[in-house]
Structures are given as structure tokens and as C-alpha cells.
Amino acid sequence: QYLSSQPSAMAGTSEPNRNTKYDPRKPHITDTPMTRKNWYKHINWLNVFLIIGIPILGLITAVWTPLRLPTAIWAVVYYFATGLGITAGYHRLWAHKSYSATLPLQIFLAAVGGGAVEGSIRWWSRDHRAHHRYTDTQKDPYSVRKGLMYSHIGWMVMKQNPKRIGRTDISDLNDDPVVQFQHKNYLKVVLFMGLIFPSLVAGIGWNDWFGGFIYAGILRIFFVQQATFCVNSLAHWLGDQPFDDRNSPRDHIITALVTLGEGYHNFHHEFPSDYRNAIEWHQYDPTKWAIYLWSKMGLAYDLKQFRANEIEKGRVQQQQKKLDQKRAKLDWGVPLDQLPVIEWDDYVDQVNNGRGLIAVAGVVHDVTDFVNEHPGGKAMIRSGLGKDATAMFNGGVYMHSNAAHNLLSTMRVGVIRGGCEVEIWKRAQRENKDVQYVKD
Amino acid sequence: QYLSSQPSAMAGTSEPNRNTKYDPRKPHITDTPMTRKNWYKHINWLNVFLIIGIPILGLITAVWTPLRLPTAIWAVVYYFATGLGITAGYHRLWAHKSYSATLPLQIFLAAVGGGAVEGSIRWWSRDHRAHHRYTDTQKDPYSVRKGLMYSHIGWMVMKQNPKRIGRTDISDLNDDPVVQFQHKNYLKVVLFMGLIFPSLVAGIGWNDWFGGFIYAGILRIFFVQQATFCVNSLAHWLGDQPFDDRNSPRDHIITALVTLGEGYHNFHHEFPSDYRNAIEWHQYDPTKWAIYLWSKMGLAYDLKQFRANEIEKGRVQQQQKKLDQKRAKLDWGVPLDQLPVIEWDDYVDQVNNGRGLIAVAGVVHDVTDFVNEHPGGKAMIRSGLGKDATAMFNGGVYMHSNAAHNLLSTMRVGVIRGGCEVEIWKRAQRENKDVQYVKD
Numbered sequence: 001q002y003l004s005s006q007p008s009a010m011a012g013t014s015e016p017n018r019n020t021k022y023d024p025r026k027p028h029i030t031d032t033p034m035t036r037k038n039w040y041k042h043i044n045w046l047n048v049f050l051i052i053g054i055p056i057l058g059l060i061t062a063v064w065t066p067l068r069l070p071t072a073i074w075a076v077v078y079y080f081a082t083g084l085g086i087t088a089g090y091h092r093l094w095a096h097k098s099y100s101a102t103l104p105l106q107i108f109l110a111a112v113g114g115g116a117v118e119g120s121i122r123w124w125s126r127d128h129r130a131h132h133r134y135t136d137t138q139k140d141p142y143s144v145r146k147g148l149m150y151s152h153i154g155w156m157v158m159k160q161n162p163k164r165i166g167r168t169d170i171s172d173l174n175d176d177p178v179v180q181f182q183h184k185n186y187l188k189v190v191l192f193m194g195l196i197f198p199s200l201v202a203g204i205g206w207n208d209w210f211g212g213f214i215y216a217g218i219l220r221i222f223f224v225q226q227a228t229f230c231v232n233s234l235a236h237w238l239g240d241q242p243f244d245d246r247n248s249p250r251d252h253i254i255t256a257l258v259t260l261g262e263g264y265h266n267f268h269h270e271f272p273s274d275y276r277n278a279i280e281w282h283q284y285d286p287t288k289w290a291i292y293l294w295s296k297m298g299l300a301y302d303l304k305q306f307r308a309n310e311i312e313k314g315r316v317q318q319q320q321k322k323l324d325q326k327r328a329k330l331d332w333g334v335p336l337d338q339l340p341v342i343e344w345d346d347y348v349d350q351v352n353n354g355r356g357l358i359a360v361a362g363v364v365h366d367v368t369d370f371v372n373e374h375p376g377g378k379a380m381i382r383s384g385l386g387k388d389a390t391a392m393f394n395g396g397v398y399m400h401s402n403a404a405h406n407l408l409s410t411m412r413v414g415v416i417r418g419g420c421e422v423e424i425w426k427r428a429q430r431e432n433k434d435v436q437y438v439k440d
Numbered sequence: 441q442y443l444s445s446q447p448s449a450m451a452g453t454s455e456p457n458r459n460t461k462y463d464p465r466k467p468h469i470t471d472t473p474m475t476r477k478n479w480y481k482h483i484n485w486l487n488v489f490l491i492i493g494i495p496i497l498g499l500i501t502a503v504w505t506p507l508r509l510p511t512a513i514w515a516v517v518y519y520f521a522t523g524l525g526i527t528a529g530y531h532r533l534w535a536h537k538s539y540s541a542t543l544p545l546q547i548f549l550a551a552v553g554g555g556a557v558e559g560s561i562r563w564w565s566r567d568h569r570a571h572h573r574y575t576d577t578q579k580d581p582y583s584v585r586k587g588l589m590y591s592h593i594g595w596m597v598m599k600q601n602p603k604r605i606g607r608t609d610i611s612d613l614n615d616d617p618v619v620q621f622q623h624k625n626y627l628k629v630v631l632f633m634g635l636i637f638p639s640l641v642a643g644i645g646w647n648d649w650f651g652g653f654i655y656a657g658i659l660r661i662f663f664v665q666q667a668t669f670c671v672n673s674l675a676h677w678l679g680d681q682p683f684d685d686r687n688s689p690r691d692h693i694i695t696a697l698v699t700l701g702e703g704y705h706n707f708h709h710e711f712p713s714d715y716r717n718a719i720e721w722h723q724y725d726p727t728k729w730a731i732y733l734w735s736k737m738g739l740a741y742d743l744k745q746f747r748a749n750e751i752e753k754g755r756v757q758q759q760q761k762k763l764d765q766k767r768a769k770l771d772w773g774v775p776l777d778q779l780p781v782i783e784w785d786d787y788v789d790q791v792n793n794g795r796g797l798i799a800v801a802g803v804v805h806d807v808t809d810f811v812n813e814h815p816g817g818k819a820m821i822r823s824g825l826g827k828d829a830t831a832m833f834n835g836g837v838y839m840h841s842n843a844a845h846n847l848l849s850t851m852r853v854g855v856i857r858g859g860c861e862v863e864i865w866k867r868a869q870r871e872n873k874d875v876q877y878v879k880d
């Protein structure tokens with residue numbers, strides 16, 4: 001797939017990325033297990049050469065290619081430009097439609113994005129939409145569930161079954177003339193923007209043709225590729241999950257630094273049509289800054305943004321989920337409805353027989369072992385035994401802390417029939433006869 | 441109060457701290473407002489001299505008193521010893537009974553604690569128990585609600601009405617011979633442990649009598665006092681409230697560093713009978729370390745500790761409280777029970793008349809404005825208008841994110857009578873007649 005399938009994919013067939021040699025009726029190589037004998041058939045050698053072979057050749061050549069300062073600066077500048085082509089162009093503009101761009105900006109992004117050599121906009125967005133729609137499943141083209149290396153580079157280096165990848169709607173891209181032009185002329189765009197243009201600038205500019213080719217061309221491509229690949233690997237592996245932890249996307253500053261701001265990926269998967277990846281001003285998202293700047297220059301418009309209310313709702317729900325998990329692990333005492341029901345007189349009798357029972361808010365607690373440890377002293381707590389100590393406990397004598405309430409609930413042994421003592425007396429009073437307990 | 445009242449407080453009266461000159465029938469000076477004329481009567485001049493005057497005199501004298509290295513080291517060592525007297529002795533042993541100490545350790549702590557010159561154990565613990573029992577109220581002897589400076593030093597520098605401070609039970613301390621001895625001989629203990637002993641060590645040790653007096657005596661007292669005063673001020677003012685935010689105590693590393701580990705004060709107020717203030721191993725609590733060491737040496741025993749379960753419960757409840765506050769500030773859509781009830785046919789009619797209504801899970805949503813913004817495309821969402829889109833929305837076509845569910849709930853306009861469409865048809869089927877809606 002990937003680069004190798006690009007030239008053949010545009011030959012009139014409506015399914016993008018389909019290699020002309022591919023016959024859906026024959027079993028695909030990925031359907032046969034990898035063995036000692038056939039392992040080389042599983043490998044996409046063209047991609048291996050393109051994304052690993054060429055950079056190695058470039059590195060070796062670099063050893064005897066002097067690096068001149070203007071070329072170094074140019075390589076870094078062009079690294080950012082082509083990186084933005086992917087992040088602001090391929091990703092946020094075309095794959096997610098998170099803003100709209102005027103024609104000049106579209107052409108610029110399609111050109112520099114091509115210079116990053118990561119496939120055509122059409123091919124890239126199709127896979128990326130499948131990645132969002134089927135995140136972490138079999139249909140995710142670069143699912144991190146298959147391993148960190150797989151999501152980084154394995155999915156390109158190994159042959160893929162085109163049937164596996166989830167289908168998505170790219171009708172909008174098929175109607176987009178810039179996308180179509182770039183797709184039809186992809187090889188020319190790659191050669192020109194990836195290699196010829198950076199060499200031209202260095203050559204005409206300061207007569208460093210070959211330095212421009214090696215540093216601003218070959219090696220710069222390698223770095224841009226590895227950096228943007230990190231969005232598929234690192235961003236699904238390292239960091240926090242403030243919005244949703246059901247899937248793999250994560251937020252981390254390191255990923256953001258590497259990927260021109262695409263590192264707030266948990267947010268991004270939750271709010272993919274937001275033109276921002278980082279929502280706080282102090283987070284690193286130069287792609288967002290660039291889009292914002294273009295909008296101020298009139299080049300971009302319709303920047304989409306989720307309401308802060310919606311974003312905070314997601315955060316609150318995720319925090320609640322974490323808290324509920326913590327809460328479920330703790331001992332909160334026997335639930336009230338599982339406690340035996342005790343008659344008031346029984347309770348008093350048991351205390352007279354020496355049990356350290358105390359009733360608070362209609363619930364009987366066994367404090368026999370706790371009396372000696374009571375921070376308010378033995379005398380205090382003893383004064384409540386066999387009585388309705390609700391008022392004493394809740395402020396009448398001392399307003400106990402939250403911690404004391406929690407501790408109390410772990411000592412529950414029963415509930416008083418009819419609730420607190422006072423209820424029983426009031427009822428007796430009303431009915432104008434001896435104390436009788438509610439039987440229900 | 442404070443130092444000044446110490447000698448007179450032990451003259452047989454059962455109420456500690458009561459100045460013999462105090463007559464409960466006469467109006468106390470604190471009952472009269474402070475004016476230009478009487479302001480000096482509001483000030484406790486003896487305390488001003490003791491905790492501000494003497495240190496200033498000491499500082500001035502220090503200018504022409506050479507500081508020798510052994511004296512400097514001794515002053516720091518004695519600073520820690522007398523500091524521990526307050527934190528491990530006065531505070532955690534006597535005021536809170538968070539562990540038990542053998543007689544030798546009790547005597548040591550009563551001695552060095554006296555050397556910190558902060559009142560007798562009995563007086564200190566009584567006020568401290570009132571501080572815990574009536575935190576932040578009028579009855580709190582050093583309530584931070586009266587200002588940071590007040591809680592730090594103002595409560596000693598200004599005259600206090602003894603009636604104001606909350607009453608607490610100190611019968612255990614009255615039965616404690618070491619506490620009683622220290623209280624009865626407080627002035628001697630202070631003079632010896634505060635000034636004579638540190639001078640003796642420096643004098644006999646390396647013949648620096650006056651240096652020992654000034655640095656390990658006067659100035660060391662000043663620093664120990666200011667440091668421990670921070671527990672009343674800084675610890676109620678700076679930091680987080682992981683366990684309870686109803687009152688002022690807070691956790692902060694800076695306070696901990698200044699106060700030999702008493703800086704995890706929110707925890708401490710929630711679990712005062714725990715011998716620890718810091719529960720994590722990486723937090724700074726040298727007082728805890730010392731107590732632990734003494735227990736290993738057989739000098740301390742019965743170290744009290746709240747169960748981790750109880751502590752975590754407190755933390756979870758506080759987090760829940762914060763989260764509920766956040767949640768309450770957000771817009772979660774009109775509650776279901778406040779929505780009008782719509783007949784299924786009405787719903788379909790309205791859609792036919794051009795309104796963009798969509799029913800999901802028995803609730804009707806107005807997506808008229810959202811159709812064009814729908815990240816899954818106009819066609820998709822339109823296909824659900826006027827239908828029961830529950831299945832489409834919940835995975836039939838695309839499993840929407842949490843964010844999409846939240847967004848959906850903000851668009852609620854009504855509920856379908858009888859629930860979802862399918863319920864209505866099933867009922868109609870059962871009753872074997874035309875569709876009829878449940879009226880209830």
C-alpha cells in the first residue's frame with residue numbers, strides 16, 4: 001500500500017489504493033500465516049526501500065556531504081512547512097474538515113503536504129477517517145492494539161489486505177479539485193516538492209545543490225515522516241486520557257512537541273472536528289497557531305470549535321468514571337438494606353448485657369473495640385451507648401468529621417425498626433398508648 | 441495569656457490559663473472596641489516583649505557576637521531537638537495521643553519541648569484541642585478566619601478573652617505526672633532548657649558561653665517559635681485540600697519543610713489521631729520518621745494509624761464534591777421530565793413540514809442547525825430525520841462518541857409518548873388493532 005500503490009491506484013478504479021495486481025477472488029498473502037519460507041512475501045519491499053532504505057542511503061551520503069549553515073536553516077524551515085502540510089492540511093483541513101481554506105492556502109498545503117511524502121491527500125484522509133471511525137479495531141489501518149511498532153511503521157512495511165481497512169465516506173474529497181489534482185499527479189508532486197524544490201532553493205540560493213538534496217530533501221523527508229508517524233504510535237501509547245479511556249488515544253506534551261501539536265490526541269479523538277488539538281493557551285500546538293494566523297490573514301475561515309461546555313462535560317464524565325472505579329475498590333460498610341432489623345428494646349437490652357452498641361441515625365453500630373480508641377475519649381462515647389446518639393454525634397456534643405462518619409459506617413450491625421427512637425415515641429404519643437413499633 | 445499567664449495559671453485554680461487578675465464579672469478589655477485612646481490596653485505587652493522584643497535584642501547583640509562553627513552546628517541541632525519537642529511531643533503525643541511514649545522519652549520531650557518556649561504542655565494542648573474541636577469558629581484560639589497574621593502571632597500579641605476559647609477535655613493530661621511536673625515548674629524548665637542548657641553545652645564544650653546563649657538560646661528560640669507558629673497560620677492558608685474543604689486546613693510542602701513535617705495539615709485535621717501527617721513515603725515528615733525510629737528503639741509504642749481504606753474514602757468524597765461542583769456549572773440539556781411529550785405522528789408530521797427533528801432513545805432532538813455541521817456528513821444525519829434513529833446513532837451505522845451523546849442531549853425538544861417507535865408498534869401488534877398510544 002502506501003507509496004507503492006499510489007501510482008496504480010488512480011487508474012480509473014473508484015476504490016482508492018487498490019493495486020491493479022490485486023484480485024479480490026484470490027486469497028491475499030495476509031490470509032496465509034507467516035513462515036520461514038514465505039516471510040519475505042509478507043513484506044512490502046517497495047515501502048521498506050522508500051521509508052527505510054533511502055534514508056539510510058541519505059545518511060551514508062551525508063557523511064561526506066558538508067552541511068552548510070544556510071542549508072541547515074533551510075532544511076529546518078522546510079521541515080516545518082512540510083510538517084504543517086500534513087498536520088494543518090492533510091489532517092485538520094481535508095481529513096477532518098475542521099476549518100475551510102481559500103484556494104491559495106489549499107494549493108500551498110497540497111504542495112508542501114506532498115513534499116512530506118506520505119501519500120496523496122485522498123489516500124491519507126481515507127485511511128485516517130477509517131482510523132477515527134474504527135479506532136483500535138481490526139478495521140483501523142494502524143491500530144496500536146497490534147503493537148507500538150506496527151502502528152508506527154509496521155502497517156506500511158508489512159503487506160496489508162485492502163479488504164481489512166474500514167470503509168469511509170470520501171465523496172467530499174472526490175469532489176475537491178485540489179485533492180483530485182494532487183492525487184492524479186502525485187508522483188510528480190512528490191518528486192518536485194519532496195526533492196527538486198528543496199534542492200533548487202539551496203542551489204539557486206547559495207549554490208549548495210547537493211546539500212539541499214541530501215539535507216532539505218532526503219533527510220528532511222525522513223524526519224518529517226518519523227515525526228508524523230508518531231501521531232499513530234506515540235499518541236496512542238504515551239500519556240493521559242482526560243476525556244475517554246475506552247480507546248487508546250492519549251495526551252502528552254512529548255508527542256505534541258514531536259508532531260507540531262498533534263499530541264493532545266485523546267482530545268482530538270473525542271472532538272475530531274475541532275480545529276484545535278490543544279485547548280489551553282499554554283499547550284504546544286503550532287498547527288493551531290498557524291491556522292489561527294491564516295484565519296486572521298483571511299486565508300482560512302469557518303474554524304470549528306466545540307463549546308467549552310461540551311468539552312468540560314467530557315472531562316467531568318471521565319473523572320467521574322475514574323472516581324467510581326476508586327470508590328468501588330473501597331469498603332463502605334455493609335449496605336443499609338443488608339443489615340438485620342433490630343427492635344429498639346433489643347438494642348437497649350444488648351447494651352445492658354455488655355455489648356458496646358450505639359445507635360446513630362437509626363443505625364446500630366458495634367463500637368465495643370473502638371471505645372478505647374475513640375479520639376474524643378472513652379467517657380464521651382460510652383455516654384451514647386444504648387441511646388439514640390444521633391444528636392450527640394452530629395453536633396450536639398461534637399460535630400464529627402467526615403472521617404468519623406466514614407469510620408462509623410464500617411461498624412454498622414443493624415437498623416432500628418421504625419427509625420430513630422424519637423420517631424417511636426412520637427408515634428406512641430399520637431396513638432396515645434404504650435410504645436408500639438411499626439411493623440412493615 | 442501564653443507565657444505571661446503560665447506562672448499564675450497553676451495557682452490552684454482548676455481552669456488552666458486563667459490570669460489571677462481576671463474577674464469574670466467585670467467586662468473584659470476585648471469586649472470594648474479598640475480606639476485611639478485604649479489601643480495599648482488591647483495589647484499583651486509581656487508577650488510582645490517575649491516573642492518580639494527579646495529576639496530583636498538578640499539580633500542586635502548578635503552583630504558583635506562572633507558566630508563560631510561549633511556553635512552554629514549546635515544551634516541547628518538544638519533547633520531540631522526543641523522543634524521535635526513541640527511536634528512529636530506537645531502535638532502528636534500529648535495533644536493528640538497518636539502514640540504512647542515510655543517515661544524516658546516523655547521526659548526528653550517535655551524537656552526539649554519546654555526549651556522551645558511555647559507554653560507548658562498542658563496549656564498548649566488545651567488550646568490545641570480547642571483549635572481542632574472548633575476549627576475556624578469563634579472558639580478556635582487561633583482561627584485563621586481572623587486573618588493570617590492573627591493566626592500566626594496576633595492571638596498572642598493581642599489580649600484574649602479567656603471565655604472565648606472553646607472548652608475541651610484535658611483530664612488525661614491532668615492525670616499525667618510528666619505533664620503536671622512540667623506545668624508546675626514551667627518557668628524553671630523554660631529558663632534551663634531554653635537558655636541555660638544551650639549556653640552550658642557551648643560553654644563547657646568549646647568555651648563559647650555567650651555565643652551559645654545568643655545563637656543556640658535566644659535566636660534559636662525565635663526560629664523554633666516562628667516555625668511552629670506557621671502550623672497555625674501557613675498550614676491554614678497555603679495549599680490543597682484533598683480530604684475536606686469545608687474548613688481551612690491545607691496541605692503544602694513548604695509548610696511541611698518549615699514545620700518538621702506538620703505541613704500536611706488537611707490530612708491532620710481529618711485524621712488527628714494518626715501519628716503521621718504525611719502518608720506518602722516521599723513526603724517530608726521528619727516528626728513521623730523520628731516517632732517511627734523511637735518505636736523501633738522501644739521508646740515509643742501503639743503508633744496509631746487510620747486504615748488506608750478510611751483515608752481513601754475521605755479523598756474520594758472530596759474529589760466527588762469538587763466534581764459535583766464542576767458538573768453543576770455545566771449545561772446538560774433540558775432534563776427529560778421538563779420536556780413536552782410529543783405523539784409519534786406529530787413528530788413525523790413536523791419533520792415532513794421541514795423541521796429537522798430526530799428521535800433517539802425516545803427523545804426528540806432538533807438538529808436543524810446541526811445538520812450542516814455534522815462530522816459524519818449531512819446525508820447520514822438526514823437519513824435519520826423523522827425516524828427512530830436510536831440504532832443508527834448507537835452503533836448501527838456509527839458508534840458515536842461520548843462527546844456526540846453529550847452534544848445530542850443539548851438538542852432535546854421533547855419525548856415521544858410511550859417511548860420509542862418500536863414500543864408503540866409492538867403494543868399495537870399485541871392489541872391487534874391500529875396504533876394507540878399509552879395515556880398515563
Ligand code: HEM
Nearest residue numbers: 375376380381384389392397398400401404408569572573
Ligand atoms: C459512635 C461512634 C463514634 C465514632 C466512630 C467517633 C469517632 C470519632 C473520631 C474519629 C474523632 C476524631 C475527630 C474527628 O475525626 O472528628 C472523634 C472525636 C470526638 N468525639 Fe467521637 N465518635 C463516636 C461517638 C461519639 C459520641 C457518642 C460522642 C459524644 C457523646 C463523641 C464525642 C467526641 C468528641 C467530643 C470528639 C472530639 C475530640 C477532640 O478533638 O477534642 N464521639 N470521634
Ligand code: HEM
Nearest residue numbers: 129132133815816820821824829832837838840841844848
Ligand atoms: C442525531 C444527532 C447526531 C449527532 C449530534 C451526531 C454527532 C456526531 C459527532 C459529534 C460526530 C463526530 C465523531 C464523534 O464524536 O463520534 C459524528 C460522526 C458521525 N456520525 Fe453522527 N451525529 C448524529 C446523527 C447521526 C446519524 C443519524 C448518523 C447515521 C445515520 C450518524 C453518522 C455518523 C457517522 C458515520 C460519523 C462518523 C464520521 C467519521 O468519523 O468518519 N450521525 N456524529
Ligand SMILES: [Fe+2]
Nearest residue numbers: 231232249265
Ligand atoms: Fe489517532
Ligand SMILES: [Fe+2]
Nearest residue numbers: 128132268272
Ligand atoms: Fe485525526
Ligand SMILES: [Fe+2]
Nearest residue numbers: 671672689705
Ligand atoms: Fe490546625
Ligand SMILES: [Fe+2]
Nearest residue numbers: 531572708712
Ligand atoms: Fe493537631
